[in-house]
Amino acid sequence: MFEGVPLTWFLIVATLMFFIGIYGFLVRKNLITMLMSLELVLNSVNINFVAFNKLLYPQHLEGMFFTVFVIAVAAAEASVAIAIIINIYRRLVNIDVEKMEEMKY
Amino acid sequence: MINFSYTIWIVLIPLIFFVLIGFFGNRFKPVVSGIVGTSGLFISMALSFYTAYQYFFVMPKVGDTFQKIIGYNAVWLRFTEKLHIDLGVLLDPISVMMLIVITTVSFMVHLYSIGYMKGEKGFERYFSFLSLFSFSMLGLVIATNIFQMYIFWELVGVSSYLLIGFYYTKDSAVAASKKAFVVTRFADLGFLIGILILSFTTGTFDFITLTDPHGTAITQGSGIMFLGLSTMTWSMIFVFMGGAGKSAMFPLHIWLPDAMEGPTPVSALIHAATMVVAGVYLVARMFPIYHFSAPVALDVVMYVGAFSSIFAAVIACTQFDIKRVLAYSTISQIGMMIFALGVSGYGESGLGFMASMFHLFTHAFFKSLLFLGAGAIIHAVHSNYMNEMGGLRKHLPITHITFLIACLAIAGIPPLSGFFSKDEILAASHEKNMVIYILGMIISALTAFYMFRLYFSIFWGKQQEYHHTPHEAPKVMTIPLMLLSLGAIFTGFLPFASLVTSDGKPLMTHIEPAVAIPAVLVCLLGALIAMIFYQKETNLPEKISKALGGAYQAAYRKFYIDELYLFITKKIIFDHVSRPIAWFDRHIVDGSMNGISYITNEVSARIKRFQSGQLQQYAWVFVAGAVALALAFIYLWTN
Numbered sequence: 001m002f003e004g005v006p007l008t009w010f011l012i013v014a015t016l017m018f019f020i021g022i023y024g025f026l027v028r029k030n031l032i033t034m035l036m037s038l039e040l041v042l043n044s045v046n047i048n049f050v051a052f053n054k055l056l057y058p059q060h061l062e063g064m065f066f067t068v069f070v071i072a073v074a075a076a077e078a079s080v081a082i083a084i085i086i087n088i089y090r091r092l093v094n095i096d097v098e099k100m101e102e103m104k105y
Numbered sequence: 106m107i108n109f110s111y112t113i114w115i116v117l118i119p120l121i122f123f124v125l126i127g128f129f130g131n132r133f134k135p136v137v138s139g140i141v142g143t144s145g146l147f148i149s150m151a152l153s154f155y156t157a158y159q160y161f162f163v164m165p166k167v168g169d170t171f172q173k174i175i176g177y178n179a180v181w182l183r184f185t186e187k188l189h190i191d192l193g194v195l196l197d198p199i200s201v202m203m204l205i206v207i208t209t210v211s212f213m214v215h216l217y218s219i220g221y222m223k224g225e226k227g228f229e230r231y232f233s234f235l236s237l238f239s240f241s242m243l244g245l246v247i248a249t250n251i252f253q254m255y256i257f258w259e260l261v262g263v264s265s266y267l268l269i270g271f272y273y274t275k276d277s278a279v280a281a282s283k284k285a286f287v288v289t290r291f292a293d294l295g296f297l298i299g300i301l302i303l304s305f306t307t308g309t310f311d312f313i314t315l316t317d318p319h320g321t322a323i324t325q326g327s328g329i330m331f332l333g334l335s336t337m338t339w340s341m342i343f344v345f346m347g348g349a350g351k352s353a354m355f356p357l358h359i360w361l362p363d364a365m366e367g368p369t370p371v372s373a374l375i376h377a378a379t380m381v382v383a384g385v386y387l388v389a390r391m392f393p394i395y396h397f398s399a400p401v402a403l404d405v406v407m408y409v410g411a412f413s414s415i416f417a418a419v420i421a422c423t424q425f426d427i428k429r430v431l432a433y434s435t436i437s438q439i440g441m442m443i444f445a446l447g448v449s450g451y452g453e454s455g456l457g458f459m460a461s462m463f464h465l466f467t468h469a470f471f472k473s474l475l476f477l478g479a480g481a482i483i484h485a486v487h488s489n490y491m492n493e494m495g496g497l498r499k500h501l502p503i504t505h506i507t508f509l510i511a512c513l514a515i516a517g518i519p520p521l522s523g524f525f526s527k528d529e530i531l532a533a534s535h536e537k538n539m540v541i542y543i544l545g546m547i548i549s550a551l552t553a554f555y556m557f558r559l560y561f562s563i564f565w566g567k568q569q570e571y572h573h574t575p576h577e578a579p580k581v582m583t584i585p586l587m588l589l590s591l592g593a594i595f596t597g598f599l600p601f602a603s604l605v606t607s608d609g610k611p612l613m614t615h616i617e618p619a620v621a622i623p624a625v626l627v628c629l630l631g632a633l634i635a636m637i638f639y640q641k642e643t644n645l646p647e648k649i650s651k652a653l654g655g656a657y658q659a660a661y662r663k664f665y666i667d668e669l670y671l672f673i674t675k676k677i678i679f680d681h682v683s684r685p686i687a688w689f690d691r692h693i694v695d696g697s698m699n700g701i702s703y704i705t706n707e708v709s710a711r712i713k714r715f716q717s718g719q720l721q722q723y724a725w726v727f728v729a730g731a732v733a734l735a736l737a738f739i740y741l742w743t744n
Contacts, residue, residue: 022728025724027721102718104717
């Protein structure tokens with residue numbers, strides 16, 4: 001299915017997704033957007049797993065399983081994070097990350 | 106072989122009664138505690154007399170020698186097969202004799218205290234402490250090994266502390282009890298060091314092994330030399346330091362006169378008859394070691410005893426508090442017992458040993474009688490000072506007669522008990538050391554003088570006006586007085602030399618006229634001078650004391666020993682040792698701790714700004730760190 005597509009292309013896509021995710025996490029002030037950025041980071045890693053699995057051990061499926069595992073964890077993590085964000089919104093009527101500094105020194 | 110295992114009950118009964126009275130005494134009327142405690146001691150006394158009868162007269166002697174018998178033994182702490190600490194009962198002539206002395210005097214004092222302490226707050230407490238003391242003292246004398254002795258040695262110290270401080274609302278009593286405890290505890294430190302050196306050198310705690318003249322401890326004990334003396338000598342000197350502390354020998358005597366703050370029967374029991382002779386008993390118990398392995402230590406014992414004796418006798422002549430006179434007299438008499446041990450030899454030439462034990466025995470009776478008599482007088486007059494007394498012979502007839510008997514006994518007038526024992530001491534020192542003998546004569550004369558000074562100023566002298574007419578003490582107090590005066594009269598006739606000797610073999614003694622006659626003459630002289638001075642009201646004593654001037658003042662102020670101690674402790678130790686140490690503690694030790702916490706505090710105040718609460722700031726730092734690490738790894742790998 002991926003015949004003729006070199007590994008580098010996968011890596012380029014994954015790297016781009018990774019740094020876009022990092023950038024989003026660092027600069028966007030909305031908590032939901034930050035969560036989405038995090039999902040980008042996770043998925044870039046998934047792409048790497050699948051690509052390397054196919055390249056290095058075509059007859060094994062560990063990379064695939066790990067990807068599925070990461071997706072499951074990401075889903076759980078997203079549900080917890082969204083629950084926290086909803087609670088924050090109920091309390092502060094705001095989900096701006098810069099307003100959340102109650103726990104500082 | 107007779108089974109002596111019942112002797113353990115002599116010791117255990119007072120312990121049981123201590124617990125009973127201590128925990129349950131306050132549920133009943135106070136007098137119940139008194140009667141229960143007294144009957145407990147009566148059982149102990151009866152058992153002691155039975156033991157003595159069995160030991161001295163029923164048990165067969167081996168080769169004409171009294172054997173040392175372990176009546177009961179229990180291994181208490183087992184460290185290794187060789188090193189274990191036992192608790193048990195050792196019976197030999199001196200411990201059996203001490204059982205008699207302690208239980209008898211303790212019983213008399215218990216009986217007397219029912220009357221004397223009547224109506225006092227803490228009556229039950231008093232009796233439980235008396236039982237505790239009896240238990241500890243009995244445990245001390247029957248100790249089978251030096252470690253058991255040390256345990257009970259500390260226990261008598263504690264009971265003495267508790268009883269001196271019985272009137273704990275009185276500042277002077279509290280101070281006196283602390284002084285007694287600290288001074289004797291300081292001396293016990295020496296005792297402990299002595300025990301450690303001794304057991305290290307000989308490899309045993311056991312008295313029978315230690316004191317066997319043919320045993321390994323004596324024949325090959327002292328090897329290593331230190332500062333010109335063998336380790337054995339050093340250990341014996343240290344052990345004697347403990348004994349000197351308990352027996353109030355110079356310069357550790359300062360606690361005994363102050364200990365008179367306690368109730369008078371306590372003074373009679375602890376500070377006259379039993380606990381203060383523990384030092385004598387200790388030296389007697391270790392006597393073969395002193396004699397064979399550490400003759401230098403025995404000389405130390407002799408000189409310390411002789412000096413304390415004359416020193417205390419001189420002070421006793423100048424004091425006005427009757428209990429203090431008796432306290433100094435006790436120091437003086439114990440000094441005599443100690444130097445008697447010091448001049449003694451072993452076996453055939455062990456006259457001094459036997460004389461010392463004899464004097465210990467008779468002294469217990471007449472000195473406790475004197476104290477109990479003094480208690481009856483104080484009870485009647487409500488004063489301790491003899492210059493506030495006078496002409497009491499009409500008011501207190503029984504006390505008067507018994508006190509007179511005790512004075513005659515302690516002064517050594519024949520045929521009362523003190524004469525025999527003192528005569529043996531003088532005879533023993535006459536054989537060995539003329540200087541000590543002459544000192545002994547002077548002490549005898551001084552003893553007679555201060556005792557009759559006491560007697561005449563209390564019972565004769567000028568008639569005093571009293572707030573209310575002094576009345577004789579109740580029967581429960583006078584009966585012990587009468588019983589003890591029987592002891593003071595007749596104990597001198599006991600065949601002591603054939604019962605209690607250094608090696609267990611009987612000793613041939615006789616009254617040596619060349620010693621006895623001068624001794625009686627100087628005693629009579631001392632008594633006569635006291636009679637001239639104090640029987641009628643005269644101004645002779647003031648004239649003499651004025652004429653003596655500074656010497657009299659020095660003796661009256663107890664040769665400034667207390668002041669010297671205060672100077673050493675306050676001016677030297679407190680100012681030059683304790684204060685610098687306290688400064689070091691406050692500034693260096695505490696300072697470094699405070700400094701550490703101060704620095705932590707300051708630094709954390711500075712760096713807490715990093716905790717800004719800005720999530721993305723943390724993320725920036727994290728990413729930057731990760732990138733920096735990645736770059737560093739790449740750099741290292743590529744090179």
